[in-house]
């Protein structure tokens with residue numbers, strides 16, 4: 001069936017993989033990528049599909065309510081996959097209000113425009129792509145399920161929790177058809193080098209210190225970004241109205257173990273003496289409010305919708321590092337300008 005699908009944040013890390021999957025897999029859909037192109041948005045991520053007939057890019061800010069409302073009036077949008085967000089915890093600690101603006105107000109603007117412009121709700125869907133960080137932090141054991149109470153700690157996770165609540169409120173109050181997924185940490189090509197893996201890749205290549213927060217025992221569950229994009233495809237097409245689906249990789253790693261594995265892989269790829277990259281590890285002051293552990297019970301999406309992760313971690317990590325090695329121009333373009341200031345602000349006093 002032909003439909004007009006608005007994907008927000010499609011020039012970012014996960015969004016670009018979602019846009020690519022949908023543009024290639026659904027030639028009958030008209031796909032609009034709406035993105036403000038903040039520091040994290042990069043049209044270089046989409047050069048392979050930018051000329052496809054079923055694809056269009058629009059630069060715009062979801063915080064601008066009249067712009068968003070006009071877009072819905074003009075474009076006859078049937079469905080939204082909403083990924084646009086401020087996404088980095090450390091930036092949310094330095095600048096929380098920007099996260100309230102984009103993640104809370106921006107999401108509310110999209111919901112409100114959908115509600116106003118959709119005359120009836122049949123065949124409509126507002127899909128909010130969210131994070132497991134809304135559930136807070138786990139101790140050594142346990143998993144987040146869809147029933148886990150929200151307990152966000154960082155300004156980032158608080159803003160995502162708030163936007164999830166707005167999405168559910170529009171479902172409960174106005175009957176707006178919605179679905180939400182909460183996913184664990186993604187890794188893969190095109191991730192901005194503020195997040196752990198690409199930042200450490202960039203530092204290893206440049207023989208710079210690897211700043212491990214605290215003692216490195218914090219634990220994350222890691223999922224390859226293309227597997228997340230495939231999960232989003234499944235949830236969008238098969239997810240039930242009003243439902244939440246947790247997405248995860250069954251792939252928990254303590255930060256330090258993950259970093260050591262990455263260092264060993266990088267020594268191999270760079271033909272460096274074993275231990276060269278690991279010797280760059282430097283323990284630095286911990287992140288304020290650093291969540292100890294995230295881990296996902298993904299049995300609902302696996303049982304109800306038939307999705308499961310496809311890649312083993314070591315394979316996914318190796319593919320990812322190969323991509324960064326082959327695309328150092330991409331990284332150089334990103335790390336040349338404002339990134340230097342960001343890095344200085346975040347890391348010089350740690």
Ligand code: NAD
Pocket residue numbers: 008009010011012013014015034035036037038039040041042060061062063082083084085086087088102106129130131132160182183184185186187192
């Ligand atoms: P990202 O920071 O790489 O990309 C965000 C995109 O949103 C960028 O292209 C940016 O230009 C755009 N954007 C930001 N503010 C905007 C605004 N006001 N108007 C329009 N566009 C705007 O983020 P990501 O890592 O790709 O994450 C995408 C989504 O997935 C986010 O909602 C995030 O909360 C969620 N998520 C991320 C992860 C992860 O590990 N990265 C895990 C689970 C969920």
Ligand code: TYD
Pocket residue numbers: 089090185194195196197199211212213214218219220255287
């Ligand atoms: P990050 O990639 O920022 O994702 P999130 O905070 O959303 O989980 O960080 C992943 C883990 O790595 C987290 O426990 C914080 C840690 N970390 C460091 O130790 N050093 C760093 O420079 C960064 C960016 C993260």
